[in-house]
Amino acid sequence: MKGVVFNLLEEAVTRSFGPEVWDDLVDEADVSGAYTSLGNYSDDEIVQLVAVAATKLSLSPSEVLRWFGEKAMPILKERYGALFVGHPSAKNFVLSVNSIIHPEVRKLYAGAACPYFHFKTGEEGATLMSYQSSRKMCDLAHGFIKGASKLFCEEVDIHHLSCMNHGADRCLMEVKWHQ
Amino acid sequence: MASVSESSSAEDLTLQLQRLTKRLARERQARLKAEEIAEHGLRELYDKQEHLRLLERVATQANLSNSVEEAFRFTLKAVRTHCAAALANVFWLRSDEADLHPAGIWDTDDTQNFSDFLDAGKSLTFAPGIGLPGRVLQSRSAFWMDDVATDASFLRARAARDCGLHAGFAIPIVVGSDVVAVMEVFQLTIMKPNQVLLAVLTQIGVQLGRVFERSRSEAKLRHDATHDALTKLPNRRALIERMEEGFWPKRRFKLLLIDLDRFKAVNDTFGHPVGDLLLVQVADRLRAVVGQKGFVARLGGDELATLVEGDLDRALDVSHQITMSFNEPFDLGRATVRIGCSIGLCCTDDAASVMELVQLSDIALYEAKRNGGGQTSCYQVGMKEAVAERHSLESDMRIAMGRREFHLAYQPVMTLCDDRIIGYEALIRWDHPVRGLVPPASFIPVAEQSDQILAIGRWVLEEACREAATWIDDRHVAVNVSSVQLRSPRLLEHLISALTTSGLPADRLEIEVTETALIESGEKVSEILTAIRTLGVKVAMDDFGTGYSSLSHLRQLPFDRIKIDRSFVANAMTDQSSMAVLKGVIQIGRDLGVSTLAEGVETKGQLDLLRSLGCDVIQGYLIGKPTRIARQAMAAA
Structure with a gap:
C-alpha cells in the first residue's frame, strides 16, 4: 500500500480525533507509523490500523474504510x-x-x-x-x-x-x- | 522550594512540550514539502520520459512510413493515448488551396459517440484565423482552448458540448515554414494549457511534416518518371499504366498513335529549340482537341498518343479533328511551319494485351507513314503479318548481295524508224533460295524504305556497266535510279566509278528516273540531272503519264528520252483517252526534241499504231522479254 494512503488516514484521524488518537492507533496496531507518501508499505499495516480503529470506535472495518x-x-x-x-x-x-x-x-x-x-x-x-x-x-x-x-x-x-x-x-x- | 521547583519544572515541561510540538509541526511541514518536491520531480521525470517515448515512436514511424495517411493514423493514436484524450482529428490543405479541409483521418475509442462532432467537421473548411484549426494555420503555432464547448471562436462548440468534449488543442504540421495540416486533440474535461505537452506535440508536427515532404518529393519523382519534361504530357510509361489500370479492363477504347510529318525537316532547318517549341504547341493543340478529360501522351521524339473512348466512328472523328488541327500552320516566332501528322489507330478487340495494342497501333501508323503520311490508318487483320513479311524480306535482302542472289535481266529496245535494237533496259532479279524469284515490285519498295536501295542500286549500276562494256556494238544500257539514290550525294561518284571501272563510254549509259522520284528528290534534282548529263550519261523520264504528268517537268528538266507507261499502250486501241495521252506525249516529245519510248508493246497492232503516231523507240515482249545478257549478246552478235 502506498504511503500516501497512510498519510491520508493519519490526516483524517488527526483532524477528526486529534493526534493522540493516531498515536494510540499506531501503538495498538503495532506498526511503525513513519510513513512518507513516496514509500511503499505492507497492506497488513493498513488492515491492522483499520481493525484497531474499528475496535476503538465500535464500528466494523467496512464502516471505518x-x-x-x-x-x-x-x-x-x-x-x-x-x-x-x-x-x-x-x-x-x-x-x-x-x-x-x-x-x-x-x-x-x-x-x-x-x-x-x-x-x-x-x-x-x-x-x-x-x-x-x-x-x-x-x-x-x-x-x-x-x-x-x-x-x-x-x-x-x-x-x-x-x-x-x-x-x-x-x-x-x-x-x-x-x- | 520544592513547590517552586516543581512548578518551575512543570512549566519547563509544558514549554518543552510546546517546543517539541512546534518542532514536530516543522518537521511535518518539511516532510510534506519534501514529498511535494519529490513528487513534482518524479512527475516531471515521468512526463519527460513519456514525451520522449512518444516522440521516438512517432519519429520511428515517420521514418518508416511512405504514406501520409498511415503516418497520421499512427500518430493520432499515439498522441491520443499519450494525452488520455477522447478524440484526435486532422485537417489538411489540398494542393493549391488556402483553406484546411477535413482529411477524413481521426482516432477515438468511441466513434459512435463522436460521430456528430466528426460530421460537423466534415462539412467545414477553415480559412486562416478561423476556428481552432484556422488559428493554428495562421499563427503556425500550437493553440489551446480550455473548453471548446463554451469557446465562441470554436465553430463546432455545440457538437462538442453534445458529446461531452471540453479541452481542445491543435498543432501545426509544417514543411519548412509552411503549415500543410493541423492535428487537433480533444479531452473530456476542461483543462488548462499544458505548455510542455504543446512543445512536444509541436515537435511531432515537424516529424509528420517530414513524411509530407517525403511523400511530396516521391510524388514529384513519380510524376517526373511518368511525364515528359518538355510538353508536360504523360510519357509512354504513363500511357501503358493508364491503359492497363484504367482502360484495359473495360476494353472500350481505341489507341491513336500520332507521328508528326516533316518534323525532322523543321528540326533540321530551324534547329532543335524551334523543334521543341513546335512540340509544345503540338501538345497544346492535341490537348485542345481531346479536351480536359482526354488522355494525351508523348511517347518520345515526335510521336504522341491519345486514347479515345467509344466506337470506331468516334475514334475516326477524333483522328480527323487531330489531322485538321495539325494541318493548320504553327507560328513558331522565327517561322511559320506546316507539318501535318500520320495516325495509326487500333481497336482493343484486335489485341490480347496493352503491349500488343501499342504494337498494332504502331504497325497501323507505319502503314499511314508508308502511304505518304497525312492520313489515318486503322489496324487491320493481316497488317502485322505484312510487316513481319517486310521485315523478313528486308533481312533476307541484307544477305542476298553477299550470296550473289541478285542478277540482271536485259530487255531490248528497238527503233521504229529502222527496226534496230539500240539498247537494253537492265532489270534486277532476285533469285531467293527459298522464296524463288522475288518480283521487284515486292522488294524494291522495301529496299527503298530501308535505304538498302543505295547498296543495291550501286551494284546494279556497276553490274550493268560491266556487262554492257562487253557488248560487241555500241548499244546502250538503261538503269533505273530511285529517289533515294537521287538524293544521295554519292550518286555521281558511283556513276563515275561504274563507268571508269567498266570502261563503258558514258553515252552508252542511260539513267531512268520516275516523275515521282523527281518530286521526292526535292529542289536540287535539276542540278543533279544536269550534272549526270554533263558526264555524258543520258537521262530518261520513266513511266510518264502515271504520276503527276507535269508538262513543266518535261520543259524545265533536262531529259533525253520520255518513256510512256505501258498502260497507255495497252489501252490505246480501246480507250480514247489513252490514245489521246499517247498521241499527246509523242507530239510533245517531237516538239521538245526529246526521244519517246513506248513500253509494253506486245502486239503487231500496237507496233503499227506507234509507228503511225511517230513514236521513236519501243520496248516490250513483242521485241524481246528480259533475259540474261549472255544469250542477248550472242543473239545480237
Missing part, C-alpha cells in the same frame, strides 16, 4: 488539486479514475498496482462500477465516491450489488447520482 474514504477526499483535493480541476461533476471526476487519477499515481510509483474499475451506464443514469482486487477494499472506494460527491455538493446513493467481502469473485456497485 467508508468513513476514511469520505474524509480523505478533501485532503486529497488539498494535496493534489490538479486532479479535481475541470470536472463539472462528481460522476465526471469518478469516471476519470482509470484515465487520469491512476495514471497520475503511476507517475509517482513506477509499476504501481492500481485497481482497474469497469464502468457501465445503468438505469436512469446510474453508474455500474465493478472492482476486483486482492485487497478487497471496495468500501474505501465507496467512501471515496461519497467524499467526491460531497466536494461537488452532490448527493449519491451507493449499493453493493455483489461484494468480494461476501464471497463474490468481484465487487459490483451501483452509484446513483443526484446532482
Whole structure:
C-alpha cells in the first residue's frame, strides 16, 4: 500500500480525533507509523490500523474504510488539486479514475498496482462500477465516491450489488447520482 | 522550594512540550514539502520520459512510413493515448488551396459517440484565423482552448458540448515554414494549457511534416518518371499504366498513335529549340482537341498518343479533328511551319494485351507513314503479318548481295524508224533460295524504305556497266535510279566509278528516273540531272503519264528520252483517252526534241499504231522479254 494512503488516514484521524488518537492507533496496531507518501508499505499495516480503529470506535472495518474514504477526499483535493480541476461533476471526476487519477499515481510509483474499475451506464443514469482486487477494499472506494460527491455538493446513493467481502469473485456497485 | 521547583519544572515541561510540538509541526511541514518536491520531480521525470517515448515512436514511424495517411493514423493514436484524450482529428490543405479541409483521418475509442462532432467537421473548411484549426494555420503555432464547448471562436462548440468534449488543442504540421495540416486533440474535461505537452506535440508536427515532404518529393519523382519534361504530357510509361489500370479492363477504347510529318525537316532547318517549341504547341493543340478529360501522351521524339473512348466512328472523328488541327500552320516566332501528322489507330478487340495494342497501333501508323503520311490508318487483320513479311524480306535482302542472289535481266529496245535494237533496259532479279524469284515490285519498295536501295542500286549500276562494256556494238544500257539514290550525294561518284571501272563510254549509259522520284528528290534534282548529263550519261523520264504528268517537268528538266507507261499502250486501241495521252506525249516529245519510248508493246497492232503516231523507240515482249545478257549478246552478235 502506498504511503500516501497512510498519510491520508493519519490526516483524517488527526483532524477528526486529534493526534493522540493516531498515536494510540499506531501503538495498538503495532506498526511503525513513519510513513512518507513516496514509500511503499505492507497492506497488513493498513488492515491492522483499520481493525484497531474499528475496535476503538465500535464500528466494523467496512464502516471505518467508508468513513476514511469520505474524509480523505478533501485532503486529497488539498494535496493534489490538479486532479479535481475541470470536472463539472462528481460522476465526471469518478469516471476519470482509470484515465487520469491512476495514471497520475503511476507517475509517482513506477509499476504501481492500481485497481482497474469497469464502468457501465445503468438505469436512469446510474453508474455500474465493478472492482476486483486482492485487497478487497471496495468500501474505501465507496467512501471515496461519497467524499467526491460531497466536494461537488452532490448527493449519491451507493449499493453493493455483489461484494468480494461476501464471497463474490468481484465487487459490483451501483452509484446513483443526484446532482 | 520544592513547590517552586516543581512548578518551575512543570512549566519547563509544558514549554518543552510546546517546543517539541512546534518542532514536530516543522518537521511535518518539511516532510510534506519534501514529498511535494519529490513528487513534482518524479512527475516531471515521468512526463519527460513519456514525451520522449512518444516522440521516438512517432519519429520511428515517420521514418518508416511512405504514406501520409498511415503516418497520421499512427500518430493520432499515439498522441491520443499519450494525452488520455477522447478524440484526435486532422485537417489538411489540398494542393493549391488556402483553406484546411477535413482529411477524413481521426482516432477515438468511441466513434459512435463522436460521430456528430466528426460530421460537423466534415462539412467545414477553415480559412486562416478561423476556428481552432484556422488559428493554428495562421499563427503556425500550437493553440489551446480550455473548453471548446463554451469557446465562441470554436465553430463546432455545440457538437462538442453534445458529446461531452471540453479541452481542445491543435498543432501545426509544417514543411519548412509552411503549415500543410493541423492535428487537433480533444479531452473530456476542461483543462488548462499544458505548455510542455504543446512543445512536444509541436515537435511531432515537424516529424509528420517530414513524411509530407517525403511523400511530396516521391510524388514529384513519380510524376517526373511518368511525364515528359518538355510538353508536360504523360510519357509512354504513363500511357501503358493508364491503359492497363484504367482502360484495359473495360476494353472500350481505341489507341491513336500520332507521328508528326516533316518534323525532322523543321528540326533540321530551324534547329532543335524551334523543334521543341513546335512540340509544345503540338501538345497544346492535341490537348485542345481531346479536351480536359482526354488522355494525351508523348511517347518520345515526335510521336504522341491519345486514347479515345467509344466506337470506331468516334475514334475516326477524333483522328480527323487531330489531322485538321495539325494541318493548320504553327507560328513558331522565327517561322511559320506546316507539318501535318500520320495516325495509326487500333481497336482493343484486335489485341490480347496493352503491349500488343501499342504494337498494332504502331504497325497501323507505319502503314499511314508508308502511304505518304497525312492520313489515318486503322489496324487491320493481316497488317502485322505484312510487316513481319517486310521485315523478313528486308533481312533476307541484307544477305542476298553477299550470296550473289541478285542478277540482271536485259530487255531490248528497238527503233521504229529502222527496226534496230539500240539498247537494253537492265532489270534486277532476285533469285531467293527459298522464296524463288522475288518480283521487284515486292522488294524494291522495301529496299527503298530501308535505304538498302543505295547498296543495291550501286551494284546494279556497276553490274550493268560491266556487262554492257562487253557488248560487241555500241548499244546502250538503261538503269533505273530511285529517289533515294537521287538524293544521295554519292550518286555521281558511283556513276563515275561504274563507268571508269567498266570502261563503258558514258553515252552508252542511260539513267531512268520516275516523275515521282523527281518530286521526292526535292529542289536540287535539276542540278543533279544536269550534272549526270554533263558526264555524258543520258537521262530518261520513266513511266510518264502515271504520276503527276507535269508538262513543266518535261520543259524545265533536262531529259533525253520520255518513256510512256505501258498502260497507255495497252489501252490505246480501246480507250480514247489513252490514245489521246499517247498521241499527246509523242507530239510533245517531237516538239521538245526529246526521244519517246513506248513500253509494253506486245502486239503487231500496237507496233503499227506507234509507228503511225511517230513514236521513236519501243520496248516490250513483242521485241524481246528480259533475259540474261549472255544469250542477248550472242543473239545480237
